Amino acid sequence: MDKKWYELNGTYGDVIISTRIRLARNIEEYPFPIKCSAEQQQKITDKVKNAVLNSNSVIAPRFNFIDMNGISATEKISMVERHLVSPEFISDQNSKKGLLLLDDESVSIMINEEDHIRLQVMNEGLELEKAYETAARLDTLLDESLSFAFSQNLGYLTQCTTNLGTGMRASVMLHLPALQNGKAIRKLSENLAKLGLTIRGTYGEGSEPIGALYQLSNRISLGISEKTAIDNLKNIAMQLASQELAARAEMNKHISVQDVIYRSEGILKSARLITNAEAMKHLSFVRSGITSGLIDNISLDTVNKLMVDIQPATLMCKAGKQLSSQERDEIRAKIIRKELA
Amino acid sequence: MDKKWYELNGTYGDVIISTRIRLARNIEEYPFPIKCSAEQQQKITDKVKNAVLNSNSVIAPRFNFIDMNGISATEKISMVERHLVSPEFISDQNSKKGLLLLDDESVSIMINEEDHIRLQVMNEGLELEKAYETAARLDTLLDESLSFAFSQNLGYLTQCTTNLGTGMRASVMLHLPALQNGKAIRKLSENLAKLGLTIRGTYGEGSEPIGALYQLSNRISLGISEKTAIDNLKNIAMQLASQELAARAEMNKHISVQDVIYRSEGILKSARLITNAEAMKHLSFVRSGITSGLIDNISLDTVNKLMVDIQPATLMCKAGKQLSSQERDEIRAKIIRKELA
Numbered sequence: 001m002d003k004k005w006y007e008l009n010g011t012y013g014d015v016i017i018s019t020r021i022r023l024a025r026n027i028e029e030y031p032f033p034i035k036c037s038a039e040q041q042q043k044i045t046d047k048v049k050n051a052v053l054n055s056n057s058v059i060a061p062r063f064n065f066i067d068m069n070g071i072s073a074t075e076k077i078s079m080v081e082r083h084l085v086s087p088e089f090i091s092d093q094n095s096k097k098g099l100l101l102l103d104d105e106s107v108s109i110m111i112n113e114e115d116h117i118r119l120q121v122m123n124e125g126l127e128l129e130k131a132y133e134t135a136a137r138l139d140t141l142l143d144e145s146l147s148f149a150f151s152q153n154l155g156y157l158t159q160c161t162t163n164l165g166t167g168m169r170a171s172v173m174l175h176l177p178a179l180q181n182g183k184a185i186r187k188l189s190e191n192l193a194k195l196g197l198t199i200r201g202t203y204g205e206g207s208e209p210i211g212a213l214y215q216l217s218n219r220i221s222l223g224i225s226e227k228t229a230i231d232n233l234k235n236i237a238m239q240l241a242s243q244e245l246a247a248r249a250e251m252n253k254h255i256s257v258q259d260v261i262y263r264s265e266g267i268l269k270s271a272r273l274i275t276n277a278e279a280m281k282h283l284s285f286v287r288s289g290i291t292s293g294l295i296d297n298i299s300l301d302t303v304n305k306l307m308v309d310i311q312p313a314t315l316m317c318k319a320g321k322q323l324s325s326q327e328r329d330e331i332r333a334k335i336i337r338k339e340l341a
Numbered sequence: 342m343d344k345k346w347y348e349l350n351g352t353y354g355d356v357i358i359s360t361r362i363r364l365a366r367n368i369e370e371y372p373f374p375i376k377c378s379a380e381q382q383q384k385i386t387d388k389v390k391n392a393v394l395n396s397n398s399v400i401a402p403r404f405n406f407i408d409m410n411g412i413s414a415t416e417k418i419s420m421v422e423r424h425l426v427s428p429e430f431i432s433d434q435n436s437k438k439g440l441l442l443l444d445d446e447s448v449s450i451m452i453n454e455e456d457h458i459r460l461q462v463m464n465e466g467l468e469l470e471k472a473y474e475t476a477a478r479l480d481t482l483l484d485e486s487l488s489f490a491f492s493q494n495l496g497y498l499t500q501c502t503t504n505l506g507t508g509m510r511a512s513v514m515l516h517l518p519a520l521q522n523g524k525a526i527r528k529l530s531e532n533l534a535k536l537g538l539t540i541r542g543t544y545g546e547g548s549e550p551i552g553a554l555y556q557l558s559n560r561i562s563l564g565i566s567e568k569t570a571i572d573n574l575k576n577i578a579m580q581l582a583s584q585e586l587a588a589r590a591e592m593n594k595h596i597s598v599q600d601v602i603y604r605s606e607g608i609l610k611s612a613r614l615i616t617n618a619e620a621m622k623h624l625s626f627v628r629s630g631i632t633s634g635l636i637d638n639i640s641l642d643t644v645n646k647l648m649v650d651i652q653p654a655t656l657m658c659k660a661g662k663q664l665s666s667q668e669r670d671e672i673r674a675k676i677i678r679k680e681l682a
Binding site: 259262263265266269271272330333 | 596599603604606608610612
């Protein structure tokens with residue numbers, strides 16, 4: 001396994017960076033994590049862990065169990081930066097949390113997040129069906145030894161009512177520099193709401209878009225099948241991708257925009273100190289330049305990989321030590337120069 | 342003659358870009374230009390022109406005569422940008438002005454500037470004696486057929502009393518990014534005044550330093566021999582060069598400064614639009630980086646040449662047409678990318 005899933009460029013990769021399917025599940029015999037004792041949380045953790053690791057599935061040996069209470073804050077933040085876990089999963093220090101992580105990091109099973117189980121499957125590009133298939137297979141695997149809280153009327157029971165029904169949240173991460181630039185996102189956001197979709201910042205709810213990265217996801221999981229929700233999201237994602245590419249082609253015709261794109265490339269290739277925010281801004285422009293044919297010596301894979309690798313905590317994890325802000329800026333610049341050389 | 346004098350890098354070239362000797366002379370039988378009729382100005386022009394072009398000197402055929410009233414404003418401004426003539430020489434449209442220009446542009450003889458004759462010799466690097474020798478030889482050549490206004494007490498007579506005596510102004514153009522950065526220039530300026538020297542902006546009196554380029558020159562020409570004035574200037578120029586290099590070495594140790602230097606290189610190599618001011622700022626940093634050994638794939642010659650070639654009027658002269666500001670920014674960026682590639 002040479003590359004992590006997020007280091008690859010997939011279908012519709014000019015705009016759609018990645019696809020994510022997340023299933024929320026709870027075990028019938030326990031209250032929701034927030035109401036669980038530490039002992040109960042430990043039992044839930046053990047049950048889910050064993051359901052996967054002790055199964056006969058060929059995928060089982062590829063999972064690693066990580067006790068979230070046994071790793072550093074930096075490692076936890078790096079997991080958020082790599083989109084392996086939700087920001088919420090690492091914010092609460094008191095409860096027992098465990099993570100089952102597939103070797104290529106394309107599957108993570110969060111134990112005792114808001115629900116007992118948050119099963120997440122990620123793929124590069126637009127691969128909703130493929131990601132859903134994997135999620136459904138793992139859901140079945142878990143279901144073999146666990147009994148999920150399920151109601152004939154409400155479907156899967158979840159702590160938050162917004163997840164009732166399928167318990168599924170499907171989302172794609174989009175790179176929208178041209179639509180962002182044209183201020184089209186706000187208007188888009190209103191229209192998407194009517195279609196049962198929502199568009200949010202890079203790290204989900206309440207987060208800001210960094211490097212023009214947005215998450216588009218379904219808002220409704222009750223009274224709608226998984227297939228319908230996925231088809232709906234896929235259609236809109238493809239439409240957005242087309243709109244973005246058209247806007248990008250138009251925008252990138254202008255020499256003033258080309259100037260910005262080529263300068264971004266020049267700065268990334270030469271800076272000795274660079275903040276995360278500045279680097280993400282330039283990487284976004286370079287990404288846009290690659291897809292418009294302006295830059296041909298850098299691959300989208302490289303940019304996608306850098307957009308994750310240069311994040312502060314991930315940087316420190318790779319360095320194996322805490323780093324000051326200036327040290328990070330220096331190492332970040334070095335990594336970028338090396339990758340783009 | 343492949344290169345113009347200002348495209349070369351000379352002695353003490355890390356700091357001292359060029360040397361200039363200027364002699365002010367007036368012909369005895371005529372009033373100063375400001376008091377001359379058009380007819381008298383024409384006669385002066387003819388006399389000086391003939392004194393050079395009709396002489397038996399081997400250098401004579403290498404001079405071209407340019408009727409300043411017959412060339413465009415753009416060509417005139419380009420001459421200032423290339424330091425061939427003074428800003429004052431091109432500002433007055435009414436009087437008859439002529440220019441004798443050597444093929445490598447290292448000698449220019451302005452006719453009817455403030456004085457009848459302003460003979461100017463330029464060399465790359467610190468070459469005061471060499472430049473003075475050339476100036477003295479040409480002075481002798483002119484003296485053969487012209488009778489200069491001269492007083493036993495006051496020396497050569499000039500319109501402005503500050504030029505009385507030798508009529509000589511010796512100056513060097515210095516690149517002082519580190520001393521400028523350390524705000525040392527202002528204090529330096531006061532000390533230099535006591536030594537009979539003055540430091541000024543890129544295009545002389547009243548001009549601002551562009552790209553950290555300064556002109557250091559003697560203020561006094563009365564009661565002091567040419568040799569003494571030149572020795573004095575040379576000593577101070579060498580001291581300033583040493584100070585600048587020491588300050589530069591210290592400054593360029595810092596990664597934050599190296600970051601600025603390498604970014605300047607990156608921007609110059611990638612921008613598609615660049616203003617003159619921005620380009621000069623970056624060229625100044627790149628120049629500093631070359632002399633500190635940080636940048637080794639660009640020569641000082643190239644930077645010196647660019648610092649002249651990218652000036653607005655010179656750019657338009659090379660393009661052979663008037664250009665809008667954005668067109669200039671585009672062509673400037675193209676020229677820089679080509680030269681630094």
